[in-house]
Amino acid sequence: MYELLQAVFNGDEKTALHQLIYTLNASGKRYFLRNEILQAFADYCHQSQKPAYFYYSSSVGKLIQYTHEIIFEEESTWFVVRPRIASQEVWQLAADLNSFKQMTPQALLDARDRLVNRYQPHILEIDLHPFYESSLRIDDPRNIGQGLAYLNRYLCNRLLTDPQYWVQMLFKALQGLQHDGIRLLLSDRISSGTHLAQQIKLALKLLNQLEPDEPYEKFRSDLQELGFEPGWGNTAARVSETLELLDRLIYSPEPGILETFVARVPAIFRVVLVSVHGWVGQEDVLGRNETLGQVIYVLEQARSLENELREQIKLAGLDVLGMKPHVIILTRLIPNCEGTFCNLRLEKVQDTENAWILRVPFGEFNPEITNNWISKFEIWPYLEQFALDAEKELLAQFKDKPNLLIGNYSDGNLVAFILSRRMKVTQCNIAHSLEKPKHLFSNLYWQDLEDEFHFSVQFTADLISMNAADFIITSSYQEIVGTPDTIGQYESYKCFTMPQMYHVVDGIDLFSPKFNLVPPGVNENIFFHYSQKQDRDSNLSTQVHDLLFTREDPKIFGHIDNPKKRPIFVLDTITSINNLTGLAECFGQSQALQERCNLILLSSKRHLNEAINRDEAEEIQKLYNTIDQYHLNGKIRWVGMRIPSNELGEAYRVVADSQGIYVHFARFESFARSILEAMISGLPTFATQFGGSLEIIDNQEKEFNVNPTELEGTAKKILDFLDKCDTHPEHWHEVSEWMSQRIHNRYNWHLHSNQLLQIAKTFSFWNFVAPENNEARDRYMEALFHLIYKPRAEKMLEKHKGG
Incomplete structure (x- = not known):
């Protein structure tokens, strides 16, 4: 980043940076975030008639693309830049742009405090870095979140570099397993890792003489004679496979073998x-x-x-x-x-x-x-x-x-x-x-x-x-x-x-x-593809169709003039973050969308007197105001009630019957369950680009990711999709199928539970064979609990006691 700043400061592009800083500072604001910074730079490039490459490829353009925050102080400007994922740098630029220097995180935090007029010179600093300094650490940012795979590779490398020690530790980890007072896997007849390796050979020889489907109970006593207690498998074939995995792990450890073996260890009940x-x-x-x-x-x-x-x-x-x-x-x-x-x-x-x-x-x-x-x-x-x-x-x-x-x-x-x-x-x-x-x-x-x-x-x-x-x-x-x-x-x-x-x-x-x-x-007994007619209840379909399109009820607002239009469906609670009002405004601003679609909102409430906080009340009123402002009566239905899960599953399918689409328009969503439900039900789904939906949809062209701050751009993406469906009638079905299969194959509870238990077993094994000294870190956490968390929680309790 130093070289990039040097290139800006020593070249002609310094003028562009100076102009951008001047424009931002002239607004009177002192704190700017990424979207505002990018927009201001885009405006500058447009007004200055810069060539197209300048915005992205010039030195100053690259600097701005990396910049996530700009803070103004009288004598300097702070740039918080993120040149790579999970990496942040802080740079302070002199007000006259004659110099720049890299600053510490502590200095940045002081600047932020000054920004809100709450700076104090001596303040508690929480720093966890010393506790992680000697711990295992993933090198490549692309592998963040793959801790299990990393541990398996590391453990196998240790088995290769110091096999005698690690085989002994593996033996001790297995020897300690028991449940409800019953010893599992190994008895005291096996005395060491070396002895275990020898006994495995004898056990495999015994098992090879048995029929593959021979029940464990038939040869249990023979294995116990060799020192092997229950838990290796329910048949001769299964026990043999598990022992062969352990044998291979001892003599030629590989991450895949370790993962498969640990998955079979009965350590969690x-x-x-x-x-x-x-x-x-x-x-x-x-x-x-x-x-x-x-x-x-x-x-x-x-x-x-x-x-x-x-x-x-x-x-x-x-x-x-x-x-x-x-x-x-x-x-x-x-x-x-x-x-x-x-x-x-x-x-x-x-x-x-x-x-x-x-x-x-x-x-x-x-x-x-x-x-x-x-x-x-x-x-x-x-x-x-x-x-x-x-x-x-x-x-x-x-x-x-x-x-x-x-x-x-x-x-x-x-x-x-x-x-x-x-x-x-x-x-x-x-x-x-x-x-x-x-x-x-x-x-x-x-x-x-x-x-x-x-x-x-x-x-x-x-x-x-x-x-x-x-x-x-x-x-x-x-x-x-x-x-x-x-x-x-x-x-x-x-x-x-x-x-x-x-x-x-x-x-x-x-x-x-x-x-x-x-x-x-996703619960695939409730949420499944709309084409599975044999699994659907026709009476329930009729009931849900009536709910979404025609039923009159105090908890339902609006009617549909032309029910033959494609429905745009959305399901969420009423909050400013979930942004149902933003979607209604997007729909209201686009005559083309209104001509081709109806908007159907399903939330848990629609009346102001149902709101439990100010945010809900404001959003409910804002939604009514948006409907009035854009004259959406006859084009929108707002169902404000909670419905049972079986009806909810059918609601997605009923919308899919009409070749509708689903839109998740939240300002931010870490991971939306409704996106999974809509996609597996066969609904082509557009979802916010801010959060986990990018990974759920995994659409390389990003044609199904929308920016909730760009209403016109969102409408255009939806209309482009509808145009493709009109010119190529199979397009809707193709998208419906690949989205459904994406969820079925990647987001299922069997895979989730299997992976979670695998990770839990591996970390338990890791903590046994190579325990990190986390006691100091945990004591530090206890200090935060007792000295910061607990006094503040007790202050809350005093207020509660007062009613």
Whole structure:
């Protein structure tokens, strides 16, 4: 970057940079983000009649393309540039552009504090870099999120370089496995790694004399004579395959062999999914708007994990010993449950054999608050005591410790951190959606937002749990480190300020192998391709068609004058980020879209008196105003009610019957479940370019990615697609099919559960054979918990106690 700045400063292009800085500074603003910077530079190039190459290929053009922030101070201008993914540099340019120098993250954070007039010379600095300095680290940014593959390669290299030590450690790891007091895999008859290698040969010789489908029970005693306990397989062929994998791993280790072998090791039986704040229920509840997607995710994940574990236990030959998986969704018990089962302590998860919802109540403090549902922004004062109470309940249910703790969202991850530290159990974090990058400048202006959102507590909790976790599951690569144009969600925690509270100089190592990309799946019993007529209920189709197109109801606004037009369908909750009003405005500004399409919105509400916060109320009113402004009556339907999952699945298919399209127009979306549902149902889907949908659609031409800030450009993309469908009638069907197959093959729960368990086993194995000294890091996290998080949570509690 130094060479690039030098080229700008020493050449004719310095004038262009000076003019851009002058134009931005003249606006009176002092802080500019990437989109504003690019637009200002584009305007300059246009007004100055620069040749086309200048915008992208000139030295100053390249500098501007890399620039994500510009901050103005009296004596200087700050450029925050990102020359590569997961890499940020800070440069300070003198006001007269006669000099420039690279600055430290600390200096940048001070400048940001001065920007909001909240600078203080001495402030707590949080720096995690020393704890990751000697840890394993991925080198290539393209491999970020592939921690499992990296660990497998590393472990195999260690097996090759120091085979005697590593075979002994492998032996010890296997020797320690047991479940419910029953030894698994190895007994004391095998005394060392060398002895294990010898006994494997004898066992394989024995197994080769048996029929491949010979049940394990028939030769169990023979294997036990050789020192092999249950868990290798349910048939002679399966046991032989597993032992051959171990044999090959000892003598010629390869990553693929290690991955396959570890997947077969019966190391996980008891799993806890922590999801604290939502209405975690199954009958007509499924969360509130702010947590609906998470509740569905956790329920489907529990079903899938239990099913996958049951299959693994069966293949290991352990089901005949009475072993079975036990999965618990840990959430809070809500006494005033509004007609749901959320006041039920224990509830079986439907369509499972041994997965349960365990609800633990909050300590009362003020029953007027704790007996009711509590927003995710207000839940923080109760989590520590909840974790302590939950520990006792979990031990009572399992009659032992769990093997794996999976946190969900910021609050669930913090509870998982507390439980993991106390119970010494592998901790997995799943964020779903981190609040910090969703709310622009939320850290910079945290004091102004504290009464409503309590971001100081939440962002501290995020730092604690993400650094303490053994591994982190993300749904997309961009969730970690974004794209060349955007900052990733976890990347936003790398360096930031909470003015007058602390500076985060280095908050997370994005190159750590703890990050693993494991996207969720779709319930294919509910969401499937519209052409599968044999699986569809004709009565349900008629009912849903009536709901979307013709039914009159107080919860439905608008009628359709010409139902033969293609429907544009959208499903989401009413928030400014989800941007339903933006899509309505895009539709309203395009006469061509109105002539060819109808717009159908499905949300959970449409009346102002249903809004639970100011943002919802403003968006509902804004949507009505947009409909009036563009005279959309007769062209739009707004269904404002929550419908059951089976009706929702049919809604996508009914729209597909009319060769409609689906549009997800959020300003930002980490990973939208509705995109998966629409695509697998066969709906050609257009989705926001800001977030994980780029990876879901994976359309190289980007014809299905839209910019929610460019209404005209979005309308043009949709119209271009419709033109192709008109000139080539098969085009709609071709897109429908490849989108559906994309989800079916890449985003399914079997793959998700298999990968998650594989990662959990590998990290448990890694922590045993080559434990990193994380105690200092974890103590640091405990210090943040007790010295920053807890005092602020206790202040919230005092307000709650006062009613």
